[in-house]
Amino acid sequence: LAVINVLHTSCTLTINENADPRVLADLTAYLRALVPQEGSRSLSGQGPLRPYVHDDEGPDDMPAHIRTALTCTSLSLSFHQRRLVLGTWQAVYLWEHRAHPHRRRIGLHLLGAPVGAA
Template sequence: MAEQHTLHFITRARESLDITGEVAARVRESAIAAGVAHVFVRHTSCGLAITENADATVRRDLETLLQRWAPDGDPAYRHDLEGDDDMAAHARSLLTGVSVSVPFAGGRLLLGTWQGIYLFEHRAQGHRREVVVTLLG
């Protein structure tokens, strides 16, 4: 059995947006008793990650690391059609990944106590983002 849902989010510049509640709502509403929620973002300049949900400084520190590993405007980049953040956003997307999978049962995501699902906007300006949630059971 499978279900699929498309979620829409409006991001702001370089943020980590907690989307756990929206994914959890689809699991709660599902007729599937147990399975896996596969969450996939349909873009190449943002990403998904499961990380700390209790202390926002963790996500700020992750952004600091991403900026170090893939800085905006690096003169070695050739791809800069959409600005200094263009190639850096694509590289950061590779670092965070574009999908996560979470088991669920009894209408609940089986995340750990301090885990949340985050959409990381890697661009310097916000965008409209689509996330596909596939529930497999």
């Protein structure tokens, strides 16, 4: 078993379809519509946008934090005979929530019997 986690607060990890890149494009568009860069609305979706207060690293920073809070920063992945166990159309993605790519680090923790153990 491998537990991986992203060591940042504005990107996440996801397992999703790898056959069609439009899937990730659609997911990104949905999440950007749910958490607009310009600010937030009330839960009813009515009323004016309220600008985000936290913008220390730029206007894309707070929306990225919210998108991260709504998604996953870690995954538990199974291995069998040294191979990652995923479905036919699945892949692991690091999902950037900032407007531009940033250098990212992930942590990895491995659990289980050593290779060759009886």
